Amino acid sequence: MTKSGSPRLIEASGLSIAWGHVLSVLTAPGCTEISPLTLSITGFDNEGYPVENQNIRAALDTWLEITGKRGCENVAFTIFPERYYLLAQGNRAEFFEMYREAFQRIQELNPQNNRKGSYFQRLIDFEGGGKGFNQLEWILAEYERRPSGRRSRWQATAFDPYRDVSRTSLQEFPCLQQVSFTFSETNGLIVNAFYATQQIIRKGYGNYLGLSRLGRFMAHEMGLKMERLNVFVGVAQADDLKKTDPDFLAMMAVIKAELQNAPVPA
Template identity: 25%
Template sequence: MSDYVEPAENLSEAWLRTLELVHARGGRRVNVLTTITDPLAPEDLAVRAAIDAVLVPGSHKSGTLHSVQTVASTIFPQDLYQDPHVAWAPALPDEQKKRLDEAADDLYAAYGDMLSLLCTANGNKLGTYFGRMVSWPGKEAGGYNQLADRVHYLRSAHAAGRRTHNLSDIAVGGEADPADEPLSALQDAGVQVYAPTDRRQRGFPCLVHIDLTLLDGRLSMLAVYRHQYLVTKAYGNLVGLARLLAFLAQQTGFDVGELAVQATMADTQQSDFRGRKGIEALLDSARSQGG
């Protein structure tokens, strides 16, 4: 049965409410929708500290653990983006538009330089999320840059005065594989994170789809996960998605709307973290420390 998590203003509270709901209903639920109404609202750093205290980097029976920051960087590598602190607009002076373009280009280039090495790391042999977004299919530099394409299209919409969503133009989705399709067929392809030929039932990629929707000048995002690991991955995923949405909004000049995550399977990972008591201890720590 589907579950709708009460929308939260910030991502820390959204993560907590999701973990609490799924834990209370047995530890695994299907089709769980989590919504953050203000993805750029400040995090509750005490909540992040509580989850990072559990995610001590290294080997664990659930696999290799990574900090929230490391997980977030798989979706948007914030450290590689030199924020120009200006948002795109049709009338923006050319010098400032150039700064925005250079910041994005430098991000893509820096990540491209790292991509081959990143793919040699444990768990990355099939590519990385951000690699698939900026160099599809994501194993080496020089592939199809879906983010650059979306930025270009959204800027065109902004310049034309479009402020309300248009499914054929603004939605970012689809499953076409640029390796098998001519570029002309890919203009509405959207942000790809997997190919339709992918037959794996679990493992990378858990994030399978990202949609962007424009309504009343606000850019919103929906991310679909086929298996959302609520302890080891979910908080970092929310941080990374919020940063990706902020980047796209800044580069296209739209306001930031809401961020939603649909988990076809949401999992509290009880068996990996001392059963129900372990999850309850994490929740108690996050709630007691959080503001």
Template identity: 35%
Template sequence: MIVHGNSITECWLKILIVVADGTSSEISPLIANFSTNNPVPDYQEELEHDLNELLKSINQNSIETTASTIFPKSLSHGDQTSVFKRFDKIWKYVKKNGQNKYGHYFRRLIAFNEASGKPINQLKHIIETYNGIEGLRNPVHRRSALIALTFDPSIDHTSQALRGFPCLQQVCFIPKKKGKMKLNAIYAMQYLVDRGYGNYVGLQNLGHFMASEMGLELDEVNCIASILELGNVNKSIAKEFVKKYRKYV
């Protein structure tokens, strides 16, 4: 199933309606496609407030907290080097959080295979690959070179019945015509209510950052979930949420 929205809010709400109205609590597979440069819907602020209240009631992270695991927007003032250095400085505190015991998405993107002692900053590599380095490396626009992984089989292939991380597997930055860029993200499993909206916000923030560093403009995000589940709420709660906002889509 492919669901398109002119914004994150519209796309997420359309998916919630499909699941709430359906006979199953999951869709497999699901592609959420949303535009990134349109004006935000009038109802977005209210919906995000209501969703954050719902997330709090079921002991889940807020939209903003989930989004920051993919890209810490609060650290993004300045150039790429500043962002990476700022996160390096706070990582010793971030990793102490029990929710990060298996890893952290942004850390994987800028310090992949950290345990080897030679961490790879995949985002820096992609930026330098696309732009080139004056006097050292010519620009390379091969799209297969613009991919960053978050799944590391050396530590993520386990026999645990439940693990919880990483659901996000990889992120692809795809240049388009006329200086545009789209971001494609692949999830093995995604929970629509618990983390879906925050995932979309984090991916959009990451995409805007990378597009800016690559001299492009993000205009589209595709989030591919091999399995999308409603999450830690029942259908009746989803239906109540939908009742208030269905009129907007």
């Protein structure tokens, strides 16, 4: 069993390829976790959406469905609810209000998963109840007011010690601690996300998809282009699974075949 204590940097173009390279390292014989992991993803299209490899995505979605895990879209929704943004037709204020109202119903329908909130809810309604502090709106309004100056302004937190410090052995939420935003010299937005731990196989892809969509939204509102997503993980884990399971091996066969045609990561 390998538990790496040396920093591991993986940089790749395209969300699917980047995730696939992390999974390839993590599922090597004897390896159970990477600690710490820095994943840097580039490769966003002209509209700011992450480039995906449809074969890898389909293979993962199939495995998640077979094993009864939450799908990529479901996980991504917790970080950025894309369908509400589309319903609001790009109207920022309407988008935020629509989600605030909807989340109270979402919480009632699924209290087990949403009892403490969700990531996007913490970002726009930190205290909860539909009247909490909207961190994203503050960042966007402040950027519109004065885009230069102190760069530490551009950050938002999902972790609340008053609600989240716990002695429970397993806590699903929140693993994402914080997101921050910085800017490149080419008018690009760079999103940084910080995780204490991350389940790479069942949640990693959906996490990166949601973070990429969040970045696209913020870049659009700032008049920038989404350029890079950096994910810092204290402990990247391979989940509790059997690496010899036929369904898992079938998924890995697809991923390895696609990675052979992709550039070797840094």
